[in-house]
Amino acid sequence: MTTVTADPVPAPAPAGRRPKQPSRLRRSWDKHWYAWAMVIPVVVVLAVLIFYPLVRGIYLSFTNLTEANQTAEICTKSITGSEVCKANPNRWEFVGLDNYVRVLSGEVGEFWQWTAVTLIWTVACVVFHYGLGLGLAVMLNRPMWGRTLYRILLVLPWAVPAFVSAFAWKFIFNERFGLANSLLTAVGIDPVDWFGDWRTSLLTAIITNIWLGVPFMMVALLGGMQTIPAELYEAAEIDGATPWQRFKNITLPGLRPVSMTVILLGTIWTFNMFPIIFLVTEGQPAGESEILVTGAYRAAFEGIRNYSLSSTYGVLILSILLVFSVFYRRMLRKQGEVW
Amino acid sequence: MTQIAGTGTLPAAAVPRGARHSRPRDSRSSRSPAKSILLHGTLIIASLIAIGPIVWVLLSSLKPGYAIQSSDLTLIKDPTLANYRYVLGETSFLRWFGNSVVVAAFTMAVGIFFSATTGYALSRFNFPGRRPLMMVFLVTQMFPVAILIVPIYTIMANLGLINALPSLIIANLTIAVPFCAWMLKGYFDSIPTSLDEAASIDGCGPFGTFWRVVLPLARPAIAVTAFYSFLTAWGEVAYASAFIQEDRKFTLAYGLQQFVPQFNPQWEYLTAAAVLVTIPAGIVFFFAQRHLVSGLTAGGTKG
Numbered sequence: 001m002t003t004v005t006a007d008p009v010p011a012p013a014p015a016g017r018r019p020k021q022p023s024r025l026r027r028s029w030d031k032h033w034y035a036w037a038m039v040i041p042v043v044v045v046l047a048v049l050i051f052y053p054l055v056r057g058i059y060l061s062f063t064n065l066t067e068a069n070q071t072a073e074i075c076t077k078s079i080t081g082s083e084v085c086k087a088n089p090n091r092w093e094f095v096g097l098d099n100y101v102r103v104l105s106g107e108v109g110e111f112w113q114w115t116a117v118t119l120i121w122t123v124a125c126v127v128f129h130y131g132l133g134l135g136l137a138v139m140l141n142r143p144m145w146g147r148t149l150y151r152i153l154l155v156l157p158w159a160v161p162a163f164v165s166a167f168a169w170k171f172i173f174n175e176r177f178g179l180a181n182s183l184l185t186a187v188g189i190d191p192v193d194w195f196g197d198w199r200t201s202l203l204t205a206i207i208t209n210i211w212l213g214v215p216f217m218m219v220a221l222l223g224g225m226q227t228i229p230a231e232l233y234e235a236a237e238i239d240g241a242t243p244w245q246r247f248k249n250i251t252l253p254g255l256r257p258v259s260m261t262v263i264l265l266g267t268i269w270t271f272n273m274f275p276i277i278f279l280v281t282e283g284q285p286a287g288e289s290e291i292l293v294t295g296a297y298r299a300a301f302e303g304i305r306n307y308s309l310s311s312t313y314g315v316l317i318l319s320i321l322l323v324f325s326v327f328y329r330r331m332l333r334k335q336g337e338v339w
Numbered sequence: 340m341t342q343i344a345g346t347g348t349l350p351a352a353a354v355p356r357g358a359r360h361s362r363p364r365d366s367r368s369s370r371s372p373a374k375s376i377l378l379h380g381t382l383i384i385a386s387l388i389a390i391g392p393i394v395w396v397l398l399s400s401l402k403p404g405y406a407i408q409s410s411d412l413t414l415i416k417d418p419t420l421a422n423y424r425y426v427l428g429e430t431s432f433l434r435w436f437g438n439s440v441v442v443a444a445f446t447m448a449v450g451i452f453f454s455a456t457t458g459y460a461l462s463r464f465n466f467p468g469r470r471p472l473m474m475v476f477l478v479t480q481m482f483p484v485a486i487l488i489v490p491i492y493t494i495m496a497n498l499g500l501i502n503a504l505p506s507l508i509i510a511n512l513t514i515a516v517p518f519c520a521w522m523l524k525g526y527f528d529s530i531p532t533s534l535d536e537a538a539s540i541d542g543c544g545p546f547g548t549f550w551r552v553v554l555p556l557a558r559p560a561i562a563v564t565a566f567y568s569f570l571t572a573w574g575e576v577a578y579a580s581a582f583i584q585e586d587r588k589f590t591l592a593y594g595l596q597q598f599v600p601q602f603n604p605q606w607e608y609l610t611a612a613a614v615l616v617t618i619p620a621g622i623v624f625f626f627a628q629r630h631l632v633s634g635l636t637a638g639g640t641k642g
């Protein structure tokens with residue numbers, strides 16, 4: 001596999017995307033072929049399984065394709081066994097922005113309500129993930145007795161598959177025999193009908209997701225803390241900095257690169273977190289605790305599968321997240337972070 | 340946040356293991372008893388919350404059905420293994436388990452290979468298309484699975500992979516590889532390039548350097564990649580429910596939802612099944628957990 005052009009030192013890429021002379025293309029190929037060889041399988045798989053569906057989804061969102069009108073011809077078997085086919089009069093067609101108008105005006109589904117719930121859900125989860133993750137990481141990042149044991153126990157929720165956790169928490173929040181209500185009764189509080197009100201219903205999902213997501217944040221931040229040089233803390237201590245000052249002026253800035261990424265990733269993941277809402281609250285009561293992805297799924301896939309509607313929701317969700325990440329990056333850049 | 344303010348200490352992880360023990364006792368290692376109690380108290384409560392639900396499900400799985408459905412708060416009541424016997428004997432559990440192992444193992448192996456090569460190329464070579472690719476990895480995380488399912492189903496149908504386990508492996512890879520490659524890229528960034536240069540002088544080509552020098556050094560990050568891709572495949576339900584139609588090809592995650600009636604969940608069997616599903620994930624976790632912290636480093640996430 002080792003050939004002539006071994007050159008591991010990063011070389012500046014040719015400025016032009018499309019070189020004018022073939023020799024430049026040739027040179028670029030000679031220099032970068034192994035890099036491309038290393039990424040090409042992933043690129044191909046992503047192109048086929050993410051980007052083709054994406055482009056097709058955007059196209060479908062301008063049509064009215066459903067399970068019912070997808071065939072171009074309707075064929076009926078006659079008594080003699082031969083098939084008679086004629087063109088489907090209700091065949092799917094291009095409808096322009098109709099789907100978007102219907103979704104955004106609230107004619108189909110509850111777009112604005114779901115968006116509001118999604119925002120509450122995302123903000124609450126990410127704030128608690130990050131806050132608790134950071135707090136636990138700071139505590140675990142100091143020498144003490146039993147540190148390894150604490151760390152293993154605290155990371156354990158990560159090892160539980162999401163659908164199992166969802167099920168476990170639904171079991172705990174069961175109205176009749178769940179652990180949560182048993183504990184409440186034990187301390188003299190009336191049992192709560194968790195899924196009877198959208199606020200408590202959403203609360204159960206948020207608690208589940210916090211439990212599920214804190215370990216990842218904690219581990220990522222703990223990893224980040226290891227890259228902060230110990231000398232900084234020693235110097236600060238000699239200068240008489242209080243623990244709080246050390247945390248604020250050394251730990252937090254040192255964690256910035258990790259924090260930026262885990263908050264962005266955490267936001268995206270939570271926004272699209274399907275199984276927890278789908279399995280824990282099931283949208284109870286009456287779809288009021290639905291977030292965008294689960295609401296869209298139910299609107300588009302219950303009953304006759306409405307492919308164009310699901311694509312419309314998909315495009316809207318993707319747009320919201322893209323706008324968010326652009327603003328997020330711009331905000332970080334304004335604070336002088338090159339990323 | 341009061342604990343943070345109260346007891347700031349040197350980040351222990353930054354100090355080599357041996358050095359920490361031999362260090363003379365200074366103000367940092369002698370914590371006042373009150374602070375000690377606060378610290379350990381908080382951590383114990385947090386640990387209890389972390390393992391509480393798991394333990395509760397485990398205990399419930401040992402109870403007979405009538406005891407689970409009672410509102411009395413009991414930890415152990417008439418312990419029995421009947422639930423496990425039912426799940427293992429009366430359902431296709433073992434077959435589904437085998438399918439899941441195949442899917443998860445292949446996802447893990449192929450996922451490690453692809454993420455490592457991609458991550459290495461992204462970390463070391465400044466090739467045209469590098470930055471767009473990084474952005475693409477981020478954008479792939481944004482597209483909701485529920486919406487991708489239908490077009491991917493069409494593709495799989497055209498490839499003749501419907502109702503076949505490879506379709507699940509491929510689909511799981513699209514979830515796991517972008518994040519893992521991103522993470523590994525960061526870890527490779529933290530390995531000095533001078534090692535690559537030395538290897539190149541010694542006659543290693545780019546692939547040789549990657550295989551013999553960089554990869555062995557990245558073992559912690561590889562362990563995290565393995566853990567992450569295994570878990571992704573092990574717990575994946577959406578694609579499995581869309582692509583697999585035959586009972587004997589179900590994966591565990593999807594199969595379990597099949598034998599539980601929708602409106603009258605048999606909690607006693609569900610709890611037992613949940614425990615059985617979690618055990619393999621726990622085993623993989625056990626092997627990976629030593630590396631979790633160092634593998635998912637800060638660099639892990641620099642663009």
